[in-house]
Amino acid sequence: MKKISLFTLVLCFFFSIHAQNNVNMNIPENLRNNPLVKDWDTPHQTPPFNDIKTEHFMPAFNFAIETAEQEIETIATSKIMSNFQTIIVPLESAGQLLTKVSGVFYNLLGSCTSPEIQALAKEISPMMTEYSNKIYLNENLFRKVEQVYSQKNELTNEEDMMLLEKMYQNFIRSGAKLNEIQKEKYRELSMKLSKLSLEFSENVLNYTNEYSKLFTDDSKLKGIPQTALEIAKSKAKNKNMEGYLFDISQPSYLSIMTYADDRDLRKEFFMAYNARAFKGKYDNSELIKEILKTRYEMAQLLGFENYAFYALEDRMAENPDNVYKLLNDLAEVSIVAGKKEVQEVQDFAKSLGFNDIIQRWDFSYYTEKLKDKKYSLNDELLKPYFKLEKVIEGVFQLTENLYGLTYKKNESIQVYHPDVTAYEVYRNKKFMGVLYLDFHPRESKRAGAWMNSYREQHKVGDTDIRPIVTLNMNFTPSTETNPSLLTFSEVGTFLHEFGHGLHGLFSDVHYESLSGTSVARDFVELPSQIMENWASEPDFLKTFAYHYQTGELIPQELIKKLKAAETYLAGYAFCRQLMFGFTDMMWHTIDPKKIDDVVQLELGAIQRVDLLPQAPGTCFSTSFNHIFSGGYAAGYYSYKWAEVLEADAFSLFKEKGVMNKEVANSFVENILSKGGSKKPMELFVAFRGREPKIDALMKKNGF
Numbered sequence: 224m225k226k227i228s229l230f231t232l233v234l235c236f237f238f239s240i241h242a243q244n245n246v247n248m249n250i251p252e253n254l255r256n257n258p259l260v261k262d263w264d265t266p267h268q269t270p271p272f273n274d275i276k277t278e279h280f281m282p283a284f285n286f287a288i289e290t291a292e293q294e295i296e297t298i299a300t301s302k303i304m305s306n307f308q309t310i311i312v313p314l315e316s317a318g319q320l321l322t323k324v325s326g327v328f329y330n331l332l333g334s335c336t337s338p339e340i341q342a343l344a345k346e347i348s349p350m351m352t353e354y355s356n357k358i359y360l361n362e363n364l365f366r367k368v369e370q371v372y373s374q375k376n377e378l379t380n381e382e383d384m385m386l387l388e389k390m391y392q393n394f395i396r397s398g399a400k401l402n403e404i405q406k407e408k409y410r411e412l413s414m415k416l417s418k419l420s421l422e423f424s425e426n427v428l429n430y431t432n433e434y435s436k437l438f439t440d441d442s443k444l445k446g447i448p449q450t451a452l453e454i455a456k457s458k459a460k461n462k463n464m465e466g467y468l469f470d471i472s473q474p475s476y477l478s479i480m481t482y483a484d485d486r487d488l489r490k491e492f493f494m495a496y497n498a499r500a501f502k503g504k505y506d507n508s509e510l511i512k513e514i515l516k517t518r519y520e521m522a523q524l525l526g527f528e529n530y531a532f533y534a535l536e537d538r539m540a541e542n543p544d545n546v547y548k549l550l551n552d553l554a555e556v557s558i559v560a561g562k563k564e565v566q567e568v569q570d571f572a573k574s575l576g577f578n579d580i581i582q583r584w585d586f587s588y589y590t591e592k593l594k595d596k597k598y599s600l601n602d603e604l605l606k607p608y609f610k611l612e613k614v615i616e617g618v619f620q621l622t623e624n625l626y627g628l629t630y631k632k633n634e635s636i637q638v639y640h641p642d643v644t645a646y647e648v649y650r651n652k653k654f655m656g657v658l659y660l661d662f663h664p665r666e667s668k669r670a671g672a673w674m675n676s677y678r679e680q681h682k683v684g685d686t687d688i689r690p691i692v693t694l695n696m697n698f699t700p701s702t703e704t705n706p707s708l709l710t711f712s713e714v715g716t717f718l719h720e721f722g723h724g725l726h727g728l729f730s731d732v733h734y735e736s737l738s739g740t741s742v743a744r745d746f747v748e749l750p751s752q753i754m755e756n757w758a759s760e761p762d763f764l765k766t767f768a769y770h771y772q773t774g775e776l777i778p779q780e781l782i783k784k785l786k787a788a789e790t791y792l793a794g795y796a797f798c799r800q801l802m803f804g805f806t807d808m809m810w811h812t813i814d815p816k817k818i819d820d821v822v823q824l825e826l827g828a829i830q831r832v833d834l835l836p837q838a839p840g841t842c843f844s845t846s847f848n849h850i851f852s853g854g855y856a857a858g859y860y861s862y863k864w865a866e867v868l869e870a871d872a873f874s875l876f877k878e879k880g881v882m883n884k885e886v887a888n889s890f891v892e893n894i895l896s897k898g899g900s901k902k903p904m905e906l907f908v909a910f911r912g913r914e915p916k917i918d919a920l921m922k923k924n925g926f
Contacts, residue, residue, distance in 0.1 A: 251286065259283035259324050265637065267657050269645070269691055270327050270677060272637040277339045283324045284347055288354050291318035295357070299364035307378060310367045311387055315734055325351065326677045333675070334695055335639045335667045336428075344421055352417040353410075359397035360406045368394055382900045386734045389899070392537060398525065409524055416517045419510055424669065424852035426505040427845075432666045434495050435470040446484035448603050451475075453702040471496045472664040474699040477710075480587040481602070493584035497838065499846035507845040508821045514851055516815040531811040534857035538743045539864065539903050543812055546860045550804050552917075553797060553863055554832050556926045560794025565834045568593055583838050594791055600784045602710045608764075608781075609714055610771040611662065611698065611707035617767025618721055621757060624766075625887040626725070627651055630658070640665075648728055656680070656728045659693040662707070663700040671848070672696045672716050674723035674740070674751075680898075681735035690739060692727045694720045706771060711785070715758045722754035723747075729895035737899040744858040746903035748865030749872065750895055756873045759785045760881050790925035795834060797924065800863060802829040806843075807850050807859040821845070870920035872911060 254260050258274040260283050265271050294317040303309045325347075332344055358364065372391040378384045398409040437459060438444055441452060444467060452467055455475065459468035469475050471492065479492045500507040515530075522533040531543045540546045569581045572589045581589065595601040622628040629649045636645035642663050648655040664670070677691040696716060701707040709717070726747070727739035740747050757763045761782050768777035809828035818824060822842050826833075849855040872890070879886045893910040901909075908914060 254282055254286055257283055259327065260286055260320060266633060266635050267647070267654075267689070267691070268678075269636050269657055270639075272639045275327065277337065277343065280324070280328055280340075280343055281346070284321075284328075284350060287318075287321040287324045288350060291321045291354065292357060294318065295361065295364065299361050299367070301367075305367040305370045306374070307371055307383060307387065310371050311383075311390060314364075314368070314390065315386060315736060321354070323678075330675055330677060330693060331639060333669050333673070334661060334693070336669075337667060341425055345418070348417045348421050349414050352413050355397070356410050356413060359394050359399055360401075360410065362399075365394050365399040368399075382733055382737065385737055385900055385902075389736065396525065396533070396536070401524065405524055409521065412517050412521045412524070416514065416521070419514045419517065420852045423500075423507050423510050423514065424848055426500040426507050426510070427848055427852075428669050430500045430503075430505040430846075431471055431670060435468055436491075437464055437466050437468050439466040441467060443485050443488055444483065446482045447478055448482060450603075450606070450699075450702075450705050450708060451478035451482070453705055454478075454700060457700075457702040471499070473670065473697050474664065477587070480584065481591050482588070486585065489584040489588060490582070494838070494840060497583075497841035497843060501842045501845040507851070508842070511810075511821055511844060511851060512815065512818050515810055515813075515818060518811070518856065519815045529812050529814075531808060531857040534811065538858070538861075539745045540860065543808060543857075546804075546808055546857075546864075549864060549867075550801055550808070550860060554801050556921065557794045557797035557801065557924075558832060558834075560926060561798040561832075561834050562794075564792050564795045571596070580836060583835050586835060590792060594788060598784045598788045598791070600781070600788050602712075605711050605781070605785075606708040607770045607772065608768040608777045609709040609711070611701075611709055613767045613769060613771070614709055614714055614717060615660070617763065618717060620766045621763050622721070622725065624882055625884065626729075626891060628655065628728075633657075640667075654689055656690040656692055658724060658728065659691075661693065661695045662698045664697040668695070668697070669848070670697055672720050674720050674727065676727055676739065679735045679738040679741070680727070680730035680732070681738055682733045687731075690727050690730060692724050694724050696720060708771065711758065715755045718754040718758055719751045722751035725754075726750040726895055726898075729891055730898050731896040732898045732900045734900075739898050742899040743903050744854065745861035745864040746868070746906075748862055749868045749907075752862070752865050753869040753873050753890075756869070756876070757881065759789060762882050789923075793924040793926070797863075798832040798834055801832045803843075803847070803849075804860040804863060805829060805832065806847070807855070807857060810844070810850065811857040867917050867920050868907060868915050870923045871915045871918075872907070874919040875911060 250257075250260055257279050258271050259279050263269065263271055295314075298310060298313050298317065301309065328340075328343075328347065332340055368391055372387060375384060375387055378387065398406055401409055438455075441447075444452060444455075451474075455467035455469050455478075458470070458475075459466050462468065469479060469492070476492060476496050480489055483489050483492075502508070518530040522528075522530040525533060527533040527536075529543075531546075535542050535546065540549070565581070568586065568589050571593045572581055572585065575589075575592070577585075577589070579585075591601055595604075619628075619630050627650050631647045631649065633645055633647050636647075636657060638645055638659065640661065642665070643659055643661045646658045646660070648658050661668075673695050675693050675695070677693065678688070680690040681688050694717075696713070698709055698713045698717075699707055723740060730739040732738050735741075759782070761779070764777055764782055769775065770777075806825055806828040809824065813824070821844060825842060825844050826837065844851075849859055850857075855861070872894075876883060876886050889910055894906055897906055904914065
């Protein structure tokens with residue numbers, strides 16, 4: 224996943240772009256000691272986290288918004304002839320201080336929040352939405368943009384044309400052509416949506432943080448590996464408790480679901496995790512209805528049949544029909560395979576004396592045992608070879624071998640939490656940007672994994688402003704007795720987010736709103752998902768996968784088992800992703816008046832591809848942050864869409880050699896460096912030599 228998942232921030236980042244490193248303006252006396260509005264005399268102008276306090280944010284936002292609005296008004300009332308240089312370029316450069324302040328705030332909201340920051344977000348998000356509306360609903364400003372757009376054929380620079388097209392469409396899609404009554408309604412709806420989306424994500428985080436269970440002995444924890452028990456013991460100790468503390472953060476939850484012999488314990492944690500923000504004081508059920516109703520009204524106000532048509536207009540898929548075609552085509556080939564896989568697991572469980580029907584809380588437990596039987600492979604066998612520090616070295620080495628990147632740890636760069644490490648990234652001695660790595664879960668950090676930026680790459684004259692990128696994960700932490708040992712899945716997740724990071728770091732465009740990951744949602748996962756392919760490649764593993772105790776390189780036989788297991792449960796995994804895709808599309812194509820029972824609608828959407836029995840009392844939509852508080856509304860299909868792209872793209876690496884520098888350089892030149900400066904299909908064709916085919920994806924998954 225990439226970017227901060229807040230609707231209001233997306234609106235802000237569409238337009239509020241800073242055009243230079245330092246912000247030079249007349250700062251009021253009362254703000255001159257506020258580190259957020261001062262120039263940052265730090266390495267590479269990185270945020271001075273040690274100096275930034277919560278109380279600095281609101282004054283900084285007020286001043287930054289006021290400053291940005293003055294800049295916008297100057298452009299809107301200018302008497303100078305409207306052309307690309309007098310209107311579009313200044314608009315692209317406006318709001319630099321606001322972007323700087325909001326970049327820090329929203330990153331901390333996701334990665335290192337607090338009750339105080341959450342309370343501030345409820346005030347700041349509507350302010351940001353109002354600021355965005357003042358831009359896009361400014362009639363004088365839009366007339367100037369529209370006038371320049373009418374002369375677009377006079378532009379000769381392709382990136383200039385893309386910027387103009389994107390900016391014009393942003394105005395249209397944000398209500399610029401509405402009449403005054405409609406504009407007022409749009410303001411009301413957008414403000415409401417910003418508050419609802421924020422509340423949704425807060426409910427998920429608060430519910431997750433509140434659920435935990437302490438075990439005073441290990442009698443109910445049979446089957447759970449010693450490393451997981453050590454982590455649980457460490458968690459308890461950190462809270463001044465005796466025993467083993469398990470919660471529903473990913474590493475803790477998965478250790479129970481995968482290994483706990485106690486079926487009742489697995490069910491208990493399954494129900495807790497899959498009922499996040501469902502019923503009780505953090506219930507998101509009604510928020511879902513309100514969010515969908517608000518999005519539907521906004522879409523119809525803008526002339527679209529529903530929100531899905533609105534969201535897909537500027538994406539590769541273009542419309543809901545094309546999305547459903549992809550989902551249905553993939554369902555057709557994966558359901559058959561998935562059903563066979565589930566039956567195989569059922570039969571295997573029966574052979575072990577389990578005579579009940581496999582339930583959702585049984586599936587991970589028995590699939591792990593079946594994988595061990597079929598391939599002599601399990602996470603506990605692999606984890607000793609994936610010590611976090613060695614994995615970092617391996618990923619660094621991979622990108623050096625492919626792309627010529629090198630990394631220099633810089634402890635002078637301030638970080639927002641002790642878990643975080645900062646690196647300078649270079650290519651052929653050229654500074655590419657700053658990279659923050661943040662690996663482990665904590666109560667102040669939302670779940671999942673994502674990439675975001677504090678500063679996007681862009682150019683001011685001859686000066687290339689390099690990006691500040693952050694990668695956030697929630698991986699297995701270390702304990703007093705064991706280092707952080709990653710599962711193979713976590714290695715893949717790290718590679719995925721690193722792909723997003725490369726997209727930001729390699730960016731080489733002029734305009735920030737076309738920089739790095741500022742591309743169509745169904746294209747942005749190509750650079751991330753293609754990186755996952757290297758996880759099981761011998762040429763990658765042999766560079767770092769040494770046993771943390773013996774120093775032994777991962778055996779070739781174990782790598783062969785990894786390769787053999789790559790298609791294990793591929794059909795089931797496809798169906799699971801399709802469940803999310805179908806549900807997302809259902810929510811954003813349905814008439815909100817027909818939304819009554821959230822659970823029943825969810826079940827109806829997934830019925831075709833749901834391969835396991837229902838679990839009454841659960842509902843994944845209420846914690847579906849991607850679509851209800853993030854940028855993936857009517858866009859979750861993009862993971863499968865991008866899988867078609869990445870499988871086809873990686874097949875060229877396989878053909879030429881997975882470490883082939885010529886292919887890697889072409890990927891940088893045609894994909895990673897271009898951002899949104901060209902249309903996605905043009906970029907793909909430039910790299911692959913043709914449009915994508917689905918064949919490579921089918922072959923990769925054994926269909």
